[in-house]
Amino acid sequence: MLPRLELRDISKVFPGVKALERVSLDVLPGEVHALLGENGAGKSTLGKIIAGVYARDEGSVTLDGVPLGDIDEVEAGRLGVGIVHQEGSLVRTLSIADNIFAGRQPTRSLGRVDVEAMVARSRALLEQLGVDIDPKAKVATLSSAQAQVVEIAKALSQDLRLLILDEPTAALTLTESERLFEAVRRLKTNGVSIVYVSHRLAEIFTVCDRVSVLKDGRLSGTRQVAATSTDELIRLMVGRDIVFSRQPGEKASGPPILEVEKLSAEPFVHDVSFAVRAGEIVCLAGLVGSGRSEACEAIFGARPRSGGEVRLRGAPVRFRDPSQAIAAGVGMAPEDRKEAGLFLTMDVASNISVSVMDRVSEAGRISSAKSEALARRFVEELHIVTPSVRAPVGNLSGGNQQKVMLAKWLALDPLALIVDEPTRGVDVGARAEIYRILRGLAARGVALLVVSSDLPEVLTLADRIVVMADGRSVGELAGLIADEEAVLRLATLRAEVSAALDRSSRERVA
Amino acid sequence: MNTSAPLPMAPPEAATTSARSARTSLPGRILFALANSRELMLLALIVILAGGMTIVYPKNFPTTYNISAVLLNAAQNGILVAGMMLLMIAGSFDLSVGSTLALAGVWAGVVVGWWGWPAPLGLLAALIVGGIAGAVNGAIVTRLGINALIATLATMTIYRGLTYLTAGTGVTPISDNYAAYGETVVLGIQTPFWVMLAIVVIGGWAIAKTRFFRQYYFIGGNARAAKLSGIRVERLTLIGFTIMGLLAGLAGALAASRLNSAVVSAGIGVELSVITATVLGGASLKGGEGTILGGVLGVWFIALVQNAMIITGIGVFWQPIVVGVVLLLAVSLDRYKQAHRG
Numbered sequence: 001m002l003p004r005l006e007l008r009d010i011s012k013v014f015p016g017v018k019a020l021e022r023v024s025l026d027v028l029p030g031e032v033h034a035l036l037g038e039n040g041a042g043k044s045t046l047g048k049i050i051a052g053v054y055a056r057d058e059g060s061v062t063l064d065g066v067p068l069g070d071i072d073e074v075e076a077g078r079l080g081v082g083i084v085h086q087e088g089s090l091v092r093t094l095s096i097a098d099n100i101f102a103g104r105q106p107t108r109s110l111g112r113v114d115v116e117a118m119v120a121r122s123r124a125l126l127e128q129l130g131v132d133i134d135p136k137a138k139v140a141t142l143s144s145a146q147a148q149v150v151e152i153a154k155a156l157s158q159d160l161r162l163l164i165l166d167e168p169t170a171a172l173t174l175t176e177s178e179r180l181f182e183a184v185r186r187l188k189t190n191g192v193s194i195v196y197v198s199h200r201l202a203e204i205f206t207v208c209d210r211v212s213v214l215k216d217g218r219l220s221g222t223r224q225v226a227a228t229s230t231d232e233l234i235r236l237m238v239g240r241d242i243v244f245s246r247q248p249g250e251k252a253s254g255p256p257i258l259e260v261e262k263l264s265a266e267p268f269v270h271d272v273s274f275a276v277r278a279g280e281i282v283c284l285a286g287l288v289g290s291g292r293s294e295a296c297e298a299i300f301g302a303r304p305r306s307g308g309e310v311r312l313r314g315a316p317v318r319f320r321d322p323s324q325a326i327a328a329g330v331g332m333a334p335e336d337r338k339e340a341g342l343f344l345t346m347d348v349a350s351n352i353s354v355s356v357m358d359r360v361s362e363a364g365r366i367s368s369a370k371s372e373a374l375a376r377r378f379v380e381e382l383h384i385v386t387p388s389v390r391a392p393v394g395n396l397s398g399g400n401q402q403k404v405m406l407a408k409w410l411a412l413d414p415l416a417l418i419v420d421e422p423t424r425g426v427d428v429g430a431r432a433e434i435y436r437i438l439r440g441l442a443a444r445g446v447a448l449l450v451v452s453s454d455l456p457e458v459l460t461l462a463d464r465i466v467v468m469a470d471g472r473s474v475g476e477l478a479g480l481i482a483d484e485e486a487v488l489r490l491a492t493l494r495a496e497v498s499a500a501l502d503r504s505s506r507e508r509v510a
Numbered sequence: 511m512n513t514s515a516p517l518p519m520a521p522p523e524a525a526t527t528s529a530r531s532a533r534t535s536l537p538g539r540i541l542f543a544l545a546n547s548r549e550l551m552l553l554a555l556i557v558i559l560a561g562g563m564t565i566v567y568p569k570n571f572p573t574t575y576n577i578s579a580v581l582l583n584a585a586q587n588g589i590l591v592a593g594m595m596l597l598m599i600a601g602s603f604d605l606s607v608g609s610t611l612a613l614a615g616v617w618a619g620v621v622v623g624w625w626g627w628p629a630p631l632g633l634l635a636a637l638i639v640g641g642i643a644g645a646v647n648g649a650i651v652t653r654l655g656i657n658a659l660i661a662t663l664a665t666m667t668i669y670r671g672l673t674y675l676t677a678g679t680g681v682t683p684i685s686d687n688y689a690a691y692g693e694t695v696v697l698g699i700q701t702p703f704w705v706m707l708a709i710v711v712i713g714g715w716a717i718a719k720t721r722f723f724r725q726y727y728f729i730g731g732n733a734r735a736a737k738l739s740g741i742r743v744e745r746l747t748l749i750g751f752t753i754m755g756l757l758a759g760l761a762g763a764l765a766a767s768r769l770n771s772a773v774v775s776a777g778i779g780v781e782l783s784v785i786t787a788t789v790l791g792g793a794s795l796k797g798g799e800g801t802i803l804g805g806v807l808g809v810w811f812i813a814l815v816q817n818a819m820i821i822t823g824i825g826v827f828w829q830p831i832v833v834g835v836v837l838l839l840a841v842s843l844d845r846y847k848q849a850h851r852g
Contacts, residue, residue: 302738326740340738343731345798354728354739361721408739 002065004029004193005050005162010059012045012217019045022059023219025212027162032184032194034204034225037214038237038455038488046214047164047197051083052076064161082155083164089154090139090147097122097135100154125153128190129183145176149183156187163187164195169203170289181207199287201230201492213237230489238455238484254278255313257447258330258416260299263308268294271308272473274466276416276447281438283462283479284451286491291471292451293335296418299449300332301325312415326355329415333405335424335451341405344394348386349375351393352407359411378407382437399430406437416447423457435461455484467491548792548840552807555836556814563818570821578699584813585702586611589761590784591791591805592713593754597658598788599717600750601730601797604647605662607758607784608777609669614640614762616673619681619772622688629688636763637756643669644755648748666781673774682771692767702764709757714802726750730797787812790837794844811836 003026012020020042027033035043048054050061052071061068063079071079090099097118098105106114106121122135131149139147148168155163165184169177184194184207196208204211205225212222213236220236259275268291276282284292297303299310301319310317312328319325322332334340343351353360353371360371375389382403386396393404402422409417422438423431438461442448452458458465462479467490475490543550563571570576590607597603614636622632643665650661683689694701717723728736729743737743758777766772789795790811791804815836816829 300738321742322738323740323742332738334735334738340732340734343728343735343798346727346731350728354736354741357721357724364721365719366721366724 001028003027003062004031004064005195006060006062007046007050008060008062010046010049010061011057012042012049012054013057018217020049020056020214020217023214023217024059025219025222027193027195028209029161029193030188030191031210032188032196032208034196034198034208034211035214036198036201036204036211036233036237038199041214041237042217043197043199043214044166047083047166047195050076050162050195051081051164053083077158080159080161081164082158082160082162083166084148084151084155084168085166090150092140093138095136095138096126096133096142096150096153099139099150100125100135100157102154104157121157122153125156126150128156128186129153130179130186131183143176145179148176148180152180152183156192160192162193162195164197166197167199168196169198169200177203199492201233204233205230231485234485234488234492238488254280254445254447256311257313258299258449259309259311259314260295261309261311263295263298263310264306265294265298265303266306268471269298270471272468272471273308274473274476276449278445278447279442280463281442281448281450281461281479282464282466283458284449284468285455285458285462285465285487286453286468288453290468290491292468293420294471295468296332296420296449296451299325300330300418302332326412329412330418331355331409331412331414331416332418333409333420333422335420337401337405337424342393342401345392347390347392348379348384348396348404349389351404352378352389352411355408356411374411375407378404378410382407382410383433397430399426399434402426402430402434403437406434410437410441414446416449417441418449418451420451421453422450423452423454431457455487458482458487459484548790549801549804549807551840552791552804552811556807556811559811559814559818563821567821571817574698576817576821578703580810580813580817581703582700584809585700585706586761586765587780587784587787587809587812588706588806589702589709589757589764590780591787591809592709592802593750593757594784595788595791595793595800595802595805596713596717596723596726597750597754598785598793598795599730599797599800600726600747601733601795602651602658602747602750603662603785603788603795604644604658604751604754604758605781606643606647606666606669607754608780609666609673610640610643610755610758611762611765611777611780612774613643613669613673613676614759615766615776616677616681616762616772616774618688618763618766619684620677623681623684623772629685629691632684632688633691633763636759636766638759640755640757640759640762641752642755644752644758645748647755648751651751652744652747670778677772677774680772680774681766684766684770684772686770689767689770692764692769700768702768705760705764709760710802710806714806717802727798730799732798783812784809786833786837790833790840 005027007026008024009022010020010024011022023046035046037043045054049056052073052075055070063081073083091102100122101118106117108114119135126133126135126149129149129152131146133142133146139150142150152163168180187194198204208225210222211225211228211233213220213233215237223232254277256275257278261273263272264270272295274282284295286292294303298305301322301324305318312330317328319328325332338344343354349371352375357366360367360374372389378384379386379389384400384403384407386400393401396404419438422434426434438448438450450461459479459482462482464479465477465482465487466473467475467477467487469491477486594603594607617639618632618636621627621635622629647662647665650656650665651658692700692702696704725736725741725746728739728741729746733743762776765776787808788800788805790808791800791806793800793805812833815832816826819826819829
């Protein structure tokens, strides 16, 4: 059988990162072909190259035997290749029909939109996907699953041969996902080929025929789903060299500082429990969207809590605002330092002293000398490269910005510190220094909670690893004996499945 | 806050080299300083304009009468600009200040002129009304989460309507005792100027130096980061709007007392000229920047341009055009500086 899609030696470089390296695979007509990999493995990038969203640097793409040149998304649509984006491309204030035919509305004379034809065709498309929604309804009124189906209908509205689904269940509940799988099976029987990008193993066994696993931008293997196993796929996803040595420090034996019990922040966090002892580094591992950042925000008072308890040194606390958490000695360095962590137009000294302004003031008056002295101390201690403590933080490199953000929390001298993605967008050198800083903090008795999507990082830093999936804490592993496979196994399976696995892994740990 | 920037008038491709040579020659260094400080730039414009007027119109311009009139007329906006600058620093603003001013003035008139209460209670009434109006703005913005533009656009018309409802066509006269607040002359200038000067000096110091007001720069710089850094963003925003309302109330009380009459149409359009002054003085709509000194210099510059248009006979209608052009030039200079930051 002539493959619907043939990829040969596809390579793609983003500034500083080799996203894809000589990836070759093919997709048969009517086949559901999964692209599996960790965060950053290159699977979304590959999907976007097929759909013409990104241009490839090297390699060839052949569609039904016809080689394709460099095409954009519109042209790909005309050729029958559609993509349903992870982020969503719907305008919430417009109707479903308007969205499905965005920019391509059928028209009558004088360019008037032919609303009737548009609605009728939308209804037919939605029926084909097995859902019964009124195409005249606004997208804002839909559930996430329905919106996802509308996205698919939008892609299908141009007579597809090949559909790319990028993490289609990321925003869906289990039952909603079931509906989506039905729609996928129906498309398959109509002869549409589907490239199914996902990092959820369970889904692949439910709906896919073959699976290609990517690891660090390379294809590590293609398997028949019927002839493979979870273990084999996980082995294909990991198994790279760990760059940073594991240096578990003095074993933490301090008293518990931060205890979290059955913490909920609906709809993102459900019944999360763990504890961090003085001098211990606990890593929250899991996939993007598993609710780790949201759980941290709920602890820190930056997100309303809907249930559960947080204890600081044994006493229950309920922070309604970050200022209360900070007053109690809890800090949080957020994931997105530019949006939420730093004041880019302001200078290094101001950024470091923002949370301890009373310490750099005398009788309510800010002392420039004190604030600069504080900043200089940290610039020296953390090796922050900056022309002066009066230079705007926005001019610094990512790694140095990250250090400024850490300095701000070090200045607070916290009991417990939450660090969300400590090395995102940071080069290797600064990364090692940030690890050194975090270990130093722990050595001084601070309870550290680190969120990271980077498995080697988790294994490098953690004394203990708490894995989250779908908003729940699904397992706990001791840092010393954890490996990438164990973490991934917990993180990639659905919560229901992993609850069972969790018990067995606990037994193994014990 | 800028650490370095190229010479503003140099072509882009020559920016870095000319900036280096600019810093070595004296005129270069002066231009460099002017481009880097909006306050210095405005001061230079004011000095040049006033100097030119003095030379060309020695009989009309540099007289005590003229200068004190200009300063007195600028007093109202000078008081308002202190509050507006605080809000602009925090990335917000208040369009209802003109209406608040009128409402507060009318309440001073009602309390003293109609009810016959003592004059100090009129002043107090105006401050209370202004403070409440400001707090309501702040509550709408922070508690209901409606953005400042829409919220204060709505209260601008609501407060104006309340002004009409309260006093119909206004209160005239109020009382001689009350009028004394605005008409007493000290060192040749009436009290509103001295009140403005006190507010600007104290406010300017507080915003530049105190820990409390420094927080507003962080809010304007990045509100989300400020919240996650432990700054009480909502509470401080509410306080900022309340301060703005109090100052508008004070300005309204003084305006009513100067005329011995509470006018229902007082302060119409004043919000935009005050915001113009803040932007001229170095504020940005994004927040995080600006000083009270800059705002006051902006107010004085606008007042001076108006005065010059009248004395030269060019006509007062040219004043808004000149102010608009200077505003565009000043902001373009900033854009240019940002695009070619060295």
